[in-house]
Amino acid sequence: MHTTQPRQAGLLLPAFTPRREGDLGIGDTLALRGWVDWAADHGVAFLQLLPINENGTEESPYSGISSAALDPIYLACEVGEIPGLTEADIARARNQLKAAIQSPLVNYPAVRAAKRSLLELAWSRFKHSEPSLTAEFENFKKLECDWLEDYCLFRHLMEIHGESLTWDQWPEGCRTPQEARKFLSKLRTRDAVGVDHRLDFFAFVQWLCFRQWLALRGHAQARGVKLMGDVPIGISWHSCDVFFNREEFHLDWSGGSPPEGMRQDDPFFQQWGQNWGIPLYRWDHMQANGFQWWRKRIKRLTRIFQMFRLDHILGFYRIYAFPWRPERNHEFIGLGREEAAAITHGRLPHWSLRPDDTMENKAANREDGDARLRAIFDAANGAEVIAEDLGWVPEYVRPHLASLGIAGFRIPHWDCNEHGHPTPGDFFPENTFATYSTHDHDPVNGIWRACQRTIQQHHEQPTEQTGWWVGGCHNTLRILSEFAGIPTAHHSPWPPFTEGIRLRFIKALLSSNSRYAALMVTELFSLDDRFNHPGTTGGENWRYRLPWTLEEIMEDPLLRANGEKFAAIISITRRSP
Template structure:
């Protein structure tokens, strides 16, 4: 699909879980996405942007996935024949055990939805196991994706051993590292090892189904003339298969995030200390020694499914704000003064890593290293278009750097002003850019409008000001 900056297009951002339909199983899924693609094509949109589709953990956040490559099973389309191993009898036998009317009403009830989807996938897998003495396509998939799939399947099977928890540092000592856990498995009985191997095979099977369904979804979008836009968070969860399997490539005692931001007036911690996302920092030196193979795998996975993808917090490639405590302690640190904070961290303070931009030398080095990493991403992306979310505290060199690499940046109209405070009109934007009035961090337009017309609201004036600026941007 030709996505040239010389041709303006319009699109829409939607969370996949929100694309509900009368026949869904309590959550938006790939069947709903196809319907949404039809709608988008019908009204003239050329792009549908989604949040990250990676498998999530206990908090259900797509930006805190338990794998940087594995796909979330809960949003797969599951119906008789989808996958082909799911029989009609098994499908309705499972559904009879759940209150579908309740699941289909209101917000997504993740615990129940996951239980339902898992039961259906288990039925499909059992049928697959019984029928497929030889499954060449599955075998081919497992061989092709082996470098990440084996570690992921092992991690997921270990999660089952630990009540479904991804918090690997709370598992038994003999399971808290990849090497130790494999030794532990070798010490189990032959029957226990076989059961464990079957659970690994199940998780490989689910990913085979997932990648197959998403590949079909991309082809469907192609046919309708609609590009699918994916999302790669810059960081990866501390509690992920990636960190568990490759701890040497991450700095685990610092948490990545963003510096203090006064815009978020309803978030006291963000205003005072910043956003603490809990993501480990990267050890770029170690990643460079492997030719960034993990990043290349990650990008290839997204490239197979999307026509264009966005990197959330692309600024992190240049430098990232780091906290010496994990997010679970944010409430503890909120009331502290700077002196009290330092007393509780042993003198370690939040700062930009690997270095700030306080000197020309630092800024030039950050730019040089950031461009090295982004060129690697572009190389792995091949012809797939890349968008960098470059919002927040943005060094002066970042946007020219992205432009020089051919990476479109993000623009929020209410934040794009001239030095004298004039809102920049959309007609003045450079061609290589993506403009949106909100990201996943912001309230949707409807919520802004509702706040603007409320008589009493702490954010009413801000909402009115933002809407006025959006109108000025549009002309």
């Protein structure tokens, strides 16, 4: 399966992050189109996105209510992009969203409400559209009927019962697929035209989403830039997929990760681990039907993305399982295992299907992962597959991924030998994805500055806590300096994060032997902002927006120079497309 491919440079740019003149308070497909052109002009081979599936009322892109439906929040609401809208309609929405548009963070409730109003308005006028558009819409419904019909019913039921309620909270008579379809039949007997018109609204929105994203894919392909997607390891318990395909999931178990001896400010994480709330897959059932759910999911994904990241690849081999949903986490803080077992009828968090505690179990886990990943690789049909293989990685995983031709991650300051020295970039395996940070971490400039602040704080006002942290900060700065070839004087303070240091980091990463090397957009501009703080909800998570439009970046000599220097290093390190 493995073939040598050109070395490529990429940029992580979540869809919610870019700005453009005229947007509605969040990144959209037109803003991304501008960044595709920027990437093409600077030798950037791919733009890495986070998941773009519909999230309902959630903010995290990893909490999709459908593995197929796309999130309309990323629709570009412009004349010509949404049939039926006028300049006056869009101007009114912009006026209502003035504060949200100017905000440094996405205001999801305001943006969703405004875009929903515009889509409702466009739908009310759609019957008067050109015949070619209505024919295109009808063809879309036929081609996508295998998932679209159930999805539209699900969204209609969400609308009827209140979008704040999850399907397990719906009234009796609607909580199973059979009941939901009977309920729909009853609605149709009262007002068939009105019900079908409402179902078609949700189909119309998805048609617009696929229309815009496929157009973006076409434009990117024409410019020689690839869009990189992201496949979450799980699907929301409250999703359309789980509602209609319950035989594929264990609904009484939640996937997550074990405690790792960190994040002491989070007592549940420290004691039990992370409970993500995703239902476990019934892998035996999936394997018996040829992994059809996964194959369809990947096939749809690769219509838009030429490459994609498989989130938490370790979960395809084995996953840490909780016998309770996250809403109950607080009940178990401070309890011993026997006390917890008394509440859960003897069931405790554990590795599913089995731990990596014996050679036999490791071999069985590897065999399980092999069957699952081969099905995904086959469904990808030539798309490039990257595995997020971070955390406590069993020794059999990376050799297995290499045998499949799936690229694993390499984060330089985590990739050290037994003596604590970083692996030089030219020793990274070719089929890997090198990056300093993911969306769950500080950018490398933020890491450097945060370490310096902690060291300075301890110097000025030493405490037991800062004393515990300061050693780790010195070690992190040493490892990063070694990897990037940053000269440091013995016993001297660490230098401030300068432009010279930033360029050394970029060059070291792009000079590595890894096939893929990617910066986060925040690292491109030396911004310390984060996209997400794992283990927390709300706040600034998933809301960060660049402070400038792409036009403003190109008009400002200092900002423009960041891209020009990146392009020069891409060329020097022979990563140009």
